[in-house]
Amino acid sequence: MADMSSAAADRLKRRASWVGAAVNVLQTAIKLAFGILGQSAALIADGIHSLSDLLSDLLVIVAVRLGSRAADRDHPYGHRRFETIATVILGLSLIGIGAAIIWHILERVHHPETLPTPDPNTLGIAAVSILLNEWLYHYTKRIAKTTRSKLLLANAWHQRSDALSSLVVLCGIIGVLQGYAFADALAAAVVALMVAKIGLNLVFDSIKELVDTSLPPALVAQIHQVILGVEGVRGIHLLRTRRMGEDGYIDAHIVVDPRITVSEGHCIGDAVKDVVISRFDDVSDVLVHVDAEDDQYFTSHGPALSRAAVQELLERYLDGLGLAGAAFRMHYLDGRVEVELILPLAVAKQEGALALLEKQCRLLPAEVPQLDNVVVFFKL
Secondary structure (H helix, E strand, C coil): CCCCCHHHHHHHHHHHHHHHHHHHHHHHHHHHHHHHHCCCHHHHHHHHHHHHHHHHHHHHHHHHHHHCCCCCCCCCCCCCHHHHHHHHHHHHHHHHHHHHHHHHHHHHHCCHHHCCCCCCCHHHHHHHHHHHHHHHHHHHHHHHHHHCCHHHHHHHHHHHHHHHHHHHHHHHHHHHHCCCCCHHHHHHHHHHHHHHHHHHHHHHHHHHHHCCCCCCHHHHHHHHHHHHCCCCCCEEEEEEEEEECCEEEEEEEEECCCCCCHHHHHHHHHHHHHHHHHHCCCEEEEEEEEECCCCCCCCCCCCCCCHHHHHHHHHHHCHHHCCCCCEEEEEEECCEEEEEEEEEHHHHCCCCHHHHHHHHHHHHHHHCCCEEEEEEEEEC
């Protein structure tokens, strides 16, 4: 979906859902009517399955509308989780529908005299349903892949399950007509189990997303290699991923040369973000934290020296040189501070200045444990 806007993708998802809803309205009405008139428990169960498809289409429409809203103050990451919640609701409803059908079938099996004989005309309804749902599955799946919508892809497989359940119904009706009285009831039970299984899969997959389960390991490994390939990146010591709807989010801690400027480190971070988003369609945002060293297992030696504290130390130790307000840079490495002191070249020409400067710069880290070294640079 690299070349498709979010609005265009949402329009496609809504269109696919409305087409599915229209087809399922027709199927639900026909299956329930002919199932009741033709006395086929399996066809009635399949009609209820089609009704669940219709409900799922309506749920997708509502979820897409809610999930497509732009990020706001209360939802800075957007509203895509509405689609995930809708998928959980859809899964739970399917589990409930499957359980209800099985309960009804068990009641009928306990009283064999109540088992009806399906009308042969119900065979044609089951056959037509197979063709309609198979077409609808391929149509919905194509749009789901185009828009990278997990919810729509789940709905497509829901349509495929309806085609498979209609195939089971067809076999069940044929079995009864061949003299196997329990075949229709058995077919209805198989359909119910298929519906419940799909519901369980949807619920478990959505719960994994809601608790911020990582992206697939193979995809994470690819992202890791792409980041390492960006110029200026020396290593990665933390890479966290999660998914929100069809979008992947990444937090990456990269290691760069500790002596580059803040702006150069920021530029490398921007390059990492741009490369990852351009290479992986599933990734919509990358948060890059730039580190000067791999501090993942670093043990602190106490509070770090602040800039104000270092400036006070420099002014105190170099007081005899009249260097108050001299420019300096600080590097926080391995739990200690290295200071780069930048002085005018004229200081080096003062009599005795270099010797005193060297002495004090050696004394400073010897007396202040948090200081690792003091390096002096002269500028024209």
